[in-house]
Amino acid sequence: MVRNAKQDKVGILLTFIIMFVLWAVLSTLFDIVHLSLGALCSLLVAYFSYDLLIRPSGSVKHVSDILRNSLRFFMYTFWLLGQVIHSNIDVVRIVLDPKLPISPQIIKFNSDLPHDVALATLANSITLTPGTLTLDIDENKTYYIHCLTKRQGDQLLEGDMQARVAAIYGGGS
Amino acid sequence: MMLPDIVSVMLDITSIIFLFAGVFFFMAGSIGLNRMVDVYTRLHATTKCDTLGQALVLIGVMLYEGWTLVSIKLFLIIVFVLVTNPTAAHALAKGAYLYGVKPCDQTGIDMYKERAEEMLS
Secondary structure (H helix, E strand, O other): OOOOHHHHHHHHHHHHHHHHHHHHHHHOOOOHHHHHHHHHHHHHHHHHHHHHHOOOOOOOOOHHHHHHHHHHHHHHHHHHHHHHHHHHHHHHHHHHOOOOOOOOEEEEEEOOOOOHHHHHHHHHHHHHOOOEEEEEEOOOOEEEEEEOOHHHHHHHHOOHHHHHHHHHOHHHO | OOHHHHHHHHHHHHHHHHHHHHHHHHHHHHHHHHHOOOHHHHHHHHHHHHHHHHHHHHHHHHHHHOOOHHHHHHHHHHHHHHHHHHHHHHHHHHHHHHHOOOOOOOOOOEOOHHHHHHHHO
């Protein structure tokens, strides 16, 4: 993957801004000593490890791309929060049911997501929505999922969530 | 009653509702921990209900606190727990399976078995 100097600079700048805002919020001390110390630390961290936070993937050519991807990610987060609440109520209903109607099983399915970040996002999303738990992902991008009930596993296999994750990172392959 | 009073009372009521909802989910998670049958199903009950429970409790505290830096810190805690909790659950489940903890007898299909044996050999 070709990386040019302009991408590096944008990456360092963005990481610096995020780190510095975090520093300011967490320290809550706004005098000149603490802020300049924070700026120095943020700059060092941004210089050495910006590529861990801002991935130099093929889709990022302009700052607008980063903004658009972030916007999509926020939309997805809100959808996910809705799912989390919806299916949490589902699990609570199972737990409080006197008969405890569970039918656990471990299923697997293949995904065609482009890169590691997308795979990890899907894995965490699956675990966050109750009733499904990511056990493992292997080299062939096969997910192994533990489901609490058969119905929840079937819902997952419909692939709605995967399509949404793919839509965020769509341009990233 | 003056307008600011009404607003603050409404905020208090909303934050109490959020706190109660959070406590309810925590309670359901704990009941699930006791009632479920094996490691994996217990993980389902605890990690997920606790994630939502802590989010609701902290949102309740945020509403009570108002627009201050403390609220922003609480929001950051919510975000970090939302990211780390599923990762921890995944690590626990995978570790348990590879250590040799068998899923319960009710488990219908187990497609992970071959993969685990392959990794252990």
